[in-house]
Amino acid sequence: MRATQALAAAVLALATATAFAHKPSDSYLAISVEGTEVKGQWDIALRDLDFAIGLDDNGDGDITCGEVKAHRNDIGAYSLARLKLRSGGADCPLHATEFLADDHSDGAYSVMLFEGACTAEATTLEISYSLFADIDPQHKGLLRLEHGSGTRTGIFSPERATQTFELEKISALTQFLDYAREGVWHIWIGFDHILFLLSLLLPAVLAFGGGRWQAVERFAPAFWDVFKIVTSFTVAHSITLSLAALGVISLPSRLVESAIATSVVLAALNNVFPLVHGRRWMVAFFFGLVHGFGFASVLRDLGLPQNALLIALVGFNLGVEGGQLAIVSTFLPIAYALRASWFYRRLVFLGGSLAITVVAGIWLVERAFNMKIITP
């Protein structure tokens, strides 16, 4: 090569050494791992795929959707052959499930969804990435790895083609606390459970005698009454919650929700027109069974980790109890202090019970007939 020519190229570089125009080649790899299951999405630039396996069949410089479609299997085979997931010393074979397209800031990408399974629950995941390593060492794979224990990111390049990710088991305590918090939260926002409990507790500081309610004389009987009611409610709903969550029994949610509303109506009405007194803990137990099904549906919505079923169940249940206890321990002293007053006996006890009856009655209609009256 003539020196002049060589110099021309280099001296031109004197100013262009830092001029940099385009985004380099990247692929975007998102992998989500749950237990043994792997799901993912892989966005690869069409330009890169074209360079590697040829997509522009008619050679017109445009890549059409039809051309990409015709090469789906090639794209899947080519790319998945360059991505290896291993866990516990064994491969987690992957297969493509769907192909889409997307536009990134630098052009159109093929979007491939894929799935796979590892033989055992992944605790360490080894990912080997060699896409385009042989044809473009500048290419990088940008990984986002989702796992119950958190989100990790990684950058793959030929120098860092294999990386290992510790999928730390979500600590049992974290999981337990998460579900306990959900339990508390559910009681707190679950007005139907609160109102049911209140309906049963309102008469605890009163005693029915001679056809009318009278204030109890000592705290101990009131306390034990409340204790029995809360305990039997808890035991009952724990039974059905567990059975339903474990899939032993399943009831249609409309039926459960309607039955819960009915239980509130009956419990409140019983204060106005007493039928059952003295043994309200049995009422609490009976309807507690119904409420348990309601809790179970919440737990189902949250999703139950198959590997930590017991922790989730116990955590959620104890959360519910904790929430209940907080309500009861606020209620009881106040009610006891006010039990002899007109305010409590007329307004809170009778007026409150009537109001609860009305609200729960409306819920019952809403839920039984699938209507919206007061529920937002």
Place this chain on the structure above:
Amino acid sequence: MSTIRTSIIGTVTDGLAALALASLALVASAAPYVPKDDSVVLEHLPVRPSDPVARELRQLRAQLAENPRNRQVAIRIAERYFALANSEGDPRYVGYAEAGLRPWWDEPAPPLDALVMRAILKQYSHDFPGAVQDLVAATREDPENARAWSWRAAIDMVQANYEQARKDCLALKDIENNLFAVGCIAYLDGTTGKAAAAYRALSDAFARASETSPEVKVWVLTRLAEMSLRMGNVKQAEEHFRAAYFEPINDQFLLGAYSDFLLDQGRADEVIPLLVDWFKSDILLLRLAIAEQTLKAPKAAEHIGALRSRFEAAALRGDKLHQQEEARFDLVLLGNREKALALAQDNWTLQREPRDARILLEAALAMKDPAAAQGALDWLERSGHEDPGLRQTAEKLKALKR
């Protein structure tokens, strides 16, 4: 009541929610879609398969596939792709070039031609120490290797190693005293406080030179324009810029420098027609967006959004190639002064050209933090760089110190 479902708390549930693949999208982009029908064009290739360059490259690659250690073919491929990378501004081509050189990439002492090519590719990815190491080895092995000396000079200039750059340029002059050797020294002098002399030397050599290619003309004219600006001769600078612009080639560096000139002159309206077709180029889109924002043009928001997502993508990749531009993006377009200063400071540790000094000084001034730009202030002092705009900014910064 169970019908009220509220926010799900907790990492466990977050993890489960993440199963929804929609949430897995890594970079902000529209949701993946199924194109309407098969005729929808998803992507335009920059080079058609029938293009003569593409055809030649295909043949060369086929040849190399048969014998990957055929160094002659490998280097020809690397040269071709490196040229494409420069003209198209697409770093993919540098990757393709590197792939061809793979058998020699990790060798401690590859043959001379592979060594020099490797250095050129390394500097493109801003591996300056790696590139310099290779070039030092190359010039030691062959002290008459003009190409290796030129690239050493280029890197030494970027890193503001002016003493070594002078040695590089003088070595070039010993090999062949022509426009390029003169250009090398003029570029150095023009940056280090001798713009008037550099201008004279370069324009004389340019007038004497025969058969200069459009590429060389554009390079020389752009340098002459820059030197004119440093001498405070705006009119002369514009003449050179325009002459370069009318050469029959596209040069992104020229377009960038010319646009910056127009923006500095308060002529943003002239930038838009210049850059309207350069959406794909990050460095030019930045200038276009600045012009549009200055003029409150409707396209500004869209272009700022595009730049933002490109910088985000670069950050995900762990790239530091864009810091100078990103700093300017943050400072001028977003008013994000703090981030701009941090980027400009980081960038200054990698490269120290006048443009790098400028963004550092401006970001520090915006933050009223002269100490943050001490590196650029020292450089200005030491190099004697004459640009009036830079000197003015530096004076304002120094005034803050007092």
